[in-house]
Amino acid sequence: MTKDLHSDRLKKLRTLEERDIPPFPARTLGTPTPIAEILEDFDRREGETRTVAGRLGQIRDFGKLRFAHLSDRTGSIQCGFQRDRLSKWWPNRKLIEGNDLVLVTGECGKTKKGEPTVWADEVQLLTKALRPAPEKWHGLRDVETRYRMRYVDLFANPEVREVFMLRSRIVREIRAFFDELGYLEVETPILHSIAGGATARPFVTHHNTLDIDLYLRIAPELYLKRLLVGGLERVYEIGRVFRNEGISTRHNPEFTMLESYEAYADYEVVMERVEALFDRLCTRVLGTSEVRFRDRTYDLKPPFPRRRYLDLFREKNDGLDWFDERGVAERARSLGIFREDLPASKLANDVFEATVEDGLEGPVFVIDYPKAICPLAKAGSEDPRVAERFELFIAGMELGNAFSELNDPLDQESRLEEQIADKDEETPSEVDYDYVAALEYGMPPAGGLGIGIDRLVMLLSGRPSIRDVLLFPLLKPLEPGRAPEPEEGAEGGGS
RNA sequence: GGGGGCGUAGCUCAGUCGGUAGAGCAACGGCCUUUUAAGCCGUGGGUCGAAGGUUCGAGUCCUUCCGCCCUCACCA
Numbered sequence: 375m376t377k378d379l380h381s382d383r384l385k386k387l388r389t390l391e392e393r394d395i396p397p398f399p400a401r402t403l404g405t406p407t408p409i410a411e412i413l414e415d416f417d418r419r420e421g422e423t424r425t426v427a428g429r430l431g432q433i434r435d436f437g438k439l440r441f442a443h444l445s446d447r448t449g450s451i452q453c454g455f456q457r458d459r460l461s462k463w464w465p466n467r468k469l470i471e472g473n474d475l476v477l478v479t480g481e482c483g484k485t486k487k488g489e490p491t492v493w494a495d496e497v498q499l500l501t502k503a504l505r506p507a508p509e510k511w512h513g514l515r516d517v518e519t520r521y522r523m524r525y526v527d528l529f530a531n532p533e534v535r536e537v538f539m540l541r542s543r544i545v546r547e548i549r550a551f552f553d554e555l556g557y558l559e560v561e562t563p564i565l566h567s568i569a570g571g572a573t574a575r576p577f578v579t580h581h582n583t584l585d586i587d588l589y590l591r592i593a594p595e596l597y598l599k600r601l602l603v604g605g606l607e608r609v610y611e612i613g614r615v616f617r618n619e620g621i622s623t624r625h626n627p628e629f630t631m632l633e634s635y636e637a638y639a640d641y642e643v644v645m646e647r648v649e650a651l652f653d654r655l656c657t658r659v660l661g662t663s664e665v666r667f668r669d670r671t672y673d674l675k676p677p678f679p680r681r682r683y684l685d686l687f688r689e690k691n692d693g694l695d696w697f698d699e700r701g702v703a704e705r706a707r708s709l710g711i712f713r714e715d716l717p718a719s720k721l722a723n724d725v726f727e728a729t730v731e732d733g734l735e736g737p738v739f740v741i742d743y744p745k746a747i748c749p750l751a752k753a754g755s756e757d758p759r760v761a762e763r764f765e766l767f768i769a770g771m772e773l774g775n776a777f778s779e780l781n782d783p784l785d786q787e788s789r790l791e792e793q794i795a796d797k798d799e800e801t802p803s804e805v806d807y808d809y810v811a812a813l814e815y816g817m818p819p820a821g822g823l824g825i826g827i828d829r830l831v832m833l834l835s836g837r838p839s840i841r842d843v844l845l846f847p848l849l850k851p852l853e854p855g856r857a858p859e860p861e862e863g864a865e866g867g868g869s
Numbered sequence: 870g871g872g873g874g875c876g877u878a879g880c881u882c883a884g885u886c887g888g889u890a891g892a893g894c895a896a897c898g899g900c901c902u903u904u905u906a907a908g909c910c911g912u913g914g915g916u917c918g919a920a921g922g923u924u925c926g927a928g929u930c931c932u933u934c935c936g937c938c939c940u941c942a943c944c945a
Binding site: 437456508521849852 | 879893896900901903904
């Protein structure tokens with residue numbers, strides 16, 4: 375609790391109550407103007423009376439005059455409090471301090487040094503802050519506190535706010551992009567009875583009334599493609615997916631995925647869409663196609679080069695053929711990543727990841743993946759061993775994954791069944807026969823796309839960790855309890 | 870899970886060889902009508918992440934635990 379630590383502020387709270395000044399009033403007595411709007415054309419506003427509201431910064435006190443900056447979501451402006459203008463309020467001035475939320479109405483004018491200032495004629499305390507703000511010029515630095523108390527981070531560090539404003543603009547622009555192409559934005563279930571559409575360990579939950587286990591979705595893919603069967607033809611969804619796996623600078627157990635599906639298109643069309651989308655984000659949101667990320671500069675100007683998966687594999691592995699099982703096993707051993715339990719295709723893909731992926735600075739489309747590692751993609755017309763699939767890599771990060779969607783129900787059924795056969799903890803628990811049934815009704819040929827929104831925002835904002843683009847990244851909860859009392863018979867709850 | 874680093878006042882950080890717990894900002898009292906990292910005088914503020922150990926004596930050394938960061942593994 376707050377109690378002892380900031381008892382000064384609690385004392386002020388009581389004094390406010392004694393003086394009938396509500397510390398948390400229900401009504402805001404005025405309509406604040408966004409601060410940026412006032413600053414925009416300040417010279418012309420001089421002499422006008424304006425109302426501003428926001429969080430009070432540090433007060434600079436001169437006895438009969440005090441200054442403090444007031445910040446709202448749009449910016450920050452200086453307020454001047456003079457005894458001669460505020461005779462009624464003046465005796466209460468010390469009850470309002472830095473970090474309180476206030477409403478100030480007064481005349482716009484400049485100080486001797488030319489600083490735009492609202493000279494207060496009326497002041498209303500909107501919310502008494504019982505905790506002080508972090509230190510004024512270093513801000514809040516401690517990463518753990520920043521993530522755990524993001525609400526403080528946001529008001530103490532303006533650049534953090536900017537990241538999330540940028541994130542919002544990016545998402546809005548993505549929506550506009552698909553909307554203009556006639557896509558329908560949809561919402562599909564998050565609770566799945568079969569965790570399909572990707573390979574990942576799911577979170578499990580339970581529905582009490584039905585008494586069944588359900589999974590939080592690991593991908594919306596299979597539901598979106600059902601909608602293609604239903605005739606919606608162009609659909610997209612931006613939503614949270616959940617994977618019960620490790621946490622790192624690039625992974626959070628819940629993250630935001632964009633998936634889109636377009637009938638009568640294939641992965642070539644999708645590559646064009648991705649290029650158009652990046653071009654739009656660069657011009658309309660960033661204003662440049664160059665981004666700085668982890669000490670490197672990337673030019674996101676399309677077109678992006680395309681490299682065949684199998685070619686990249688051969689290049690980085692001394693001409694080794696991906697399908698050469700013995701050679702691949704040997705190579706895996708020399709890399710120290712050999713695993714007896716893996717099917718050949720998975721092992722070969724591990725070799726690909728170990729030798730190729732980190733070097734993919736990009737932007738680059740890696741295209742034409744071996745069919746064996748793409749259970750939901752359609753085989754190419756030229757080489758039946760490869761699937762029409764691409765992944766977009768930038769800065770060694772996988773940003774997008776797309777393919778010409780497999781719509782042959784018989785092929786799909788056997789591939790899903792194969793997947794279950796060499797099952798590990800990450801493969802789906804069972805085959806989604808309802809999805810196969812949907813395909814049996816006829817799904818149009820289609821190009822599908824998945825983009826990790828968080829990683830995209832990382833790249834476009836130049837933030838190296840996914841936690842910097844998530845408002846509330848997952849952290850271990852702090853243990854409120856100390857060690858249990860060492861008396862015997864202390865009841866459980868133990869870990 | 871492996872390796873490395875970190876945890877000291879509300880915040881940002883010092884703390885030497887093991888010898889009384891420090892600074893700046895914030896807070897509190899005072900002066901000041903043009904500051905904007907305001908200034909000046911004064912005051913208060915600590916479970917040194919937690920527990921145990923070594924020692925006459927531990928923020929400092931040892932052990933265990935908790936949390937965070939980086940990295941590797943994992944993550945098609």
